Amino acid sequence: MDLKVQKPAVGIMITNDWGDSKGYRVACECGSNECEHQVWVEADDIGVTTTIYSTTTTNFWSKTRWYYIWTLLTKGYIEQETCVIMSEQQTLNYAEILKSAIKDTVNFRKNKYDENKSS
Numbered sequence: 001m002d003l004k005v006q007k008p009a010v011g012i013m014i015t016n017d018w019g020d021s022k023g024y025r026v027a028c029e030c031g032s033n034e035c036e037h038q039v040w041v042e043a044d045d046i047g048v049t050t051t052i053y054s055t056t057t058t059n060f061w062s063k064t065r066w067y068y069i070w071t072l073l074t075k076g077y078i079e080q081e082t083c084v085i086m087s088e089q090q091t092l093n094y095a096e097i098l099k100s101a102i103k104d105t106v107n108f109r110k111n112k113y114d115e116n117k118s119s
């Protein structure tokens with residue numbers, strides 16, 4: 001199968017664009033918004049950083065309260081996992097969006113810097 005990058009892209013939605021930082025929402029194939037994650041691409045003086053985070057919800061119904069209390073007492077923390085499943089098309093879109101976000105944010109900063117220099 002020969003897939004092409006889509007615009008607008010399936011599964012990836014831009015949520016914020018402030019020039020030197022861009023935010024995206026990455027959806028999960030399962031359709032639940034509980035496992036989607038947020039991606040931030042930000043350019044600063046040092047370079048570009050990409051931050052990926054997700055908000056997890058605990059499946060409190062899957063374990064008893066005592067399990068959590070016991071785990072907290074013995075381990076000091078409770079582990080939670082979340083994953084995003086992407087189709088081949090979405091993966092391709094994701095990769096391309098990250099690449100163009102790096103380019104866009106870096107260029108934005110460069111143009112701003114050049115403007116400041118000439119004024």
Ligand SMILES: [Zn+2]
Pocket residue numbers: 028029030031032035036083084085
């Ligand atoms: Zn999912």
